[in-house]
Amino acid sequence: MRRKRLFGLVMGTIAALLWGISGPASEMLFDHQVDVAWLISSKMLIAGVITMVLAWRLQGKTALLAPWRERRASGQLLIFILFGMLAMQYIYFKAVAVANAPTATILQFLSPVLVLIYVALQARQLPRRTDVLIIALAMFGTLLVVTKGQLTALAITPQALAWGLMAALAAAAYAILPAQLLKRHSPLVVTAWAQLLGGIAMTVVRPFWVDCPHLTIGQWGAYAFVVIGGTIVAYLLYLISLQYVSVTAVSLLDAFEPLGATVTAVVFFGFHLGFFELIGGTLIIITVLLMSITEPKAP
Template sequence: MKHQRELGIGLATFGSLLWGVSGPASEHIFGYGVSVSWLISSKMLMAGVVTMILALLIDKRHVLDPWRTKKDAIQMIIFIIFGMVTMQYIYFKAVEVANAATATILQYLAPVLIMVIMAIRSRSLPRRIDVVVIAMALFGTALVVTKGHFTQLAISPRAFFWGIMAAWAAVAYNMLPEGLLARHSPLTVTAWAQLLGGIGMTIYHPFWVGIPHMPADGWWSYAFIVVFGTIVAYLVYLASLQYISAEAASLLDAFEPLGATVVAVTLLHLHMGPAELAGGAIIIATVALMVITTPKAPQLKEN
């Protein structure tokens, strides 16, 4: 039992790190003029095909289940458009206009936003610990976007906008499939969302149009995003849920902004001052505190 838990922790950590590293990898290829829409259409379509093949092999009898009732079909379509596609597009847009570390740290505010929404939905007053969590999240965000100089933004208003939008997009991604994932296999739901989302994005921006001209290192970064940052990351994260709870897995998502920051600083030579690093650490600690003190914490699954 202990070994199974350790395996689950390892898988969830590995998946989060892969998601995190895909941020700096995308920042690298954006430097070669790759458009966000081309990246999303190509990577989602390829990931969708691979994931659907796995779903057919593993869960063949239930692959069509999400489409058998009108309620589930409508929820699937809403999730694909406003959850899967929107979340990925906005996140990578935030990386493009800001940087991978800042975008990933700001996106990590999503569980705090979900907590606020759930409190409003249940019409219940926040607990003292919830107030502390919200205050910590706001303070951490302020440090990241001002570098400790609270009278002015240290990043462009456009970068701040897309970073905050990335957090709201992650909220939609987590809340829209509510109930759907309980009734159907997460692998099947993810496969349909990736595949149909990829087809939709390909109609919007065919991946064979405007193929970027990149040197070998750019294509290696792109391959990492598709294979490891998308396909492998989703599969190992889903596999981790067989051994640990969703709450424990969501706590390990802290490795995503950590991975993005470490790679951005070491390989892309991004400079982050003490205030930014402290702000990122506070946001990560905030979500950890929320997971520990909340019976059912939001399950945050990225890119």
């Protein structure tokens, strides 16, 4: 049991790091006028086709079609595709585009707090005093990030703040929605259908073959990492981790996402993180450590 839990924690950690690194990579693309909708439609469709082939070869036709043979599972899968997979990807990358990768990722990292609130509501219990303290600490950390210490004025645009907070909500939904589905179906199968159908839906809105951006070799390399590392591998590992640890525990591993995004942005893209932003981001990460120590109940 401990080995399985450790395996799940490792898979979730790697997924968070890959997501974090893909943030600055996508920001580089947005800086060269790459459209967010184009990036989402193209990368989800490519990832969906590749993952679907893997699922068919490794799991077989029966397992691949299994979710659609159950009415309840079909509904859960469609809800997850729309409000989990598709929403999380589009909203997060939109937040990166209007703010920057570290800020967007730090704001998205509020998702464990939202999961904590969800767990309390599902259990029909008021949050514990420690939970209230954790939430207050997370809110104060967020305030420092978005104001850079000037508490009476925003240091980022209201648009960036709104997209960042919506990214946190979408990340929480992504963690919560597939929990029951993954108890009966392979994470590879769930990922394959979510990526493929989400990509098709997004392509209807924004066909990727229209106004395709002209990128350099380095930019195409960043795009390849976003598709492979930040989409195919990261989402698959995240869903695998949900099979071995609770949704609350997995959401705590998102601490590695702002870490990966910030380190990558500072080292490779010359991003400067201010003192109060650093303190605020650290406070948000501390809330996750506190949640782990106090062992909040899993749904």
